[in-house]
Amino acid sequence: MKYKRASGIILHPSSLPGPDGIGDLGPEAYNWINFLADAGCGLWQVLPLSPTGYGDSPYQCFSAFAGNPYLVNPALLLEDGLLEFADLNDLPEFSVEQVDFGEVIPWKLLVLDRAFNRFQKNPPRKLQKEYADFVLHHSFWLPEFALFMAIKEEYGGGSWENWPKPMLHHEKVALNQFSNEHELSIQKHTFRQFLFFRQWNNLRAFAHQKQVQIIGDVPIFVSFDSADAWSHNELFFMDKNGLPAAVAGVPPDYFSPTGQLWGNPLYQWNMHQETNYSWWIERIKSALEMVDILRLDHFRGFAGYWEVPAGMQTAEIGDWKKGPGEAFFNVLHNAIGNLPIIAEDLGEITPDVNLLRDQFDFPGMKIFQFAFTDDADNLFLPHNYVQNCVAYVGSHDNDTACGWFQSAPEKERDFIRRYLARSGEDISWDMIRAVWASVAVMALAPIQDFLSLGTEARMNFPGQPSGNWTWRMPAGALNTTLAHRIRENNVLYNRLSGERLEKSPKKPLY
Helix, strand or coil, X not given: CCCCCEEEEECCHHHCCCCCCCCCCCHHHHHHHHHHHHHCCCEEECCCCCCECHHHCCCXXXXXXXXXXXXXXXXXXXXXXXXXXXXXXXXXXCCCCECCHHHHHHHHXXXXXXHHHHHXXXXXXXXXXXXXXXXXXXXXXXXXXXXXXXXXHHCCCCCHHHCCHHHHCCCHHHHHHHHHHCHXXXXXXXXXXXXXXXXXHHHHHHHHHCCCEEEEEEECCCCCCCHHHHHCHHHECECCCCCECEEEEECCCCCCCCCEEEEEECEXXXXXXXCCCHHHHHHHHHHHHHCCEEEEECHHHXXXXXXXXXXXXXXXXXXXXXXXHHHHHHHHHHHHCCCCEEECCCCCCCHHHHHHHHHCCCCEEEEHHHHHCCXXXXXXXXXXXXXXXXXXXXXXXXXXXXXXXXXXXXHHHHHHHHHHCCCCCCHHHHHHHHHHHCCCCEEEEEHHHHCCCCHHHCCCCCCCCCCCCCECCCCCCCCHHHHHHHHHHHHHCCCCCCCCCCCCCCCCCC
């Protein structure tokens, strides 16, 4: 699939400002899209939007299909008639700098329960048909997910491996009995999904009005503690007790000297092949109903993946196994059509990964921060980019540009100063300009780099199990001056979204 030259910004909705302890899909999200449009950016990249589980990570979710109910905005529920102002009188005084998930989650669920109770007693007429249509449209995954969440709630929120055996092994009689006895709880979780998708779809439609496309993120693996692993146990390598026989990770690389032990169950690709990859087809179709372009995380796993024996404490010991490869993407293409995929091809990449990526014309990723450990042949240096790639100043897994520069060895700092012919005093914007000027068809940077923030604003430390995903953008950070400065770069380097006839601003922008 061919893309137009464009630019964008990485910002997960949870990082938006707002009064409810976590960024969400409400007014600040619409303000964000207006900012992107004013800045001339045609791309907004988010992290996975699924309901977060272990460590509050968007890469360890309770479902590969569901949405995160913590992102539902209460103010919009007021407009829908699902809440009254009195329902929000007990709003806690949350931090505006960090997401405190331990405080936020109970509050958000309390608000959603109030909305559900009102919907049960006196549903707004305009929402009744929408709700029924939503349930029908998502019938592939929604019933199993709502049941999974209701059972999880009944047994204290723990992982499904600790459920009673009839539940653990998905025995039909036990599940039917549970469904009959906990019908209201199942409906509650279904309703939360309805609210998320309704708000997200409205926000995405607004983004399209502003000529902003959304880049989503599809992790290759699902969490063990997920409705997917529980309800489709046969699609994963599990032992007779329902536990993973081997788990996912990556061997030691420049991110971690002991590798990354993700712990996700691995796919039985032969079983997926026997069903003509039907689960994956539904997954990609569902994702493309939510976003416009998919960043396929850990793309190399489709060529070959690192299998770590269950019980290992690190990912240092393991074996490379062959992935589904070309046949998999041929099936997806035949079922879906053009695949708007960005291949996350970072890490230790072998020729078969590059071949698979190029065979389907997927753009790979280039991270500018990785460019200065070597010499002028480093493929992450902009003069070595190919056009069909997506260039990033950094990603959610990296330090901010300022934080990286401050902590980098002097040899790397000297290299980048000479490469950019700059002093390094405005390093994040120097790096942005170099990426924007490159031949890469898409150029992106985290909002933290446009704000010239340091390590304190970092989103994730790979391999660190807790304390991640909490950063929030300061209120008032988005302003006309910043939008004009970004827009100027988009004008200069032909990445302006929307009306491209405006080749130069009428007056200086900053």
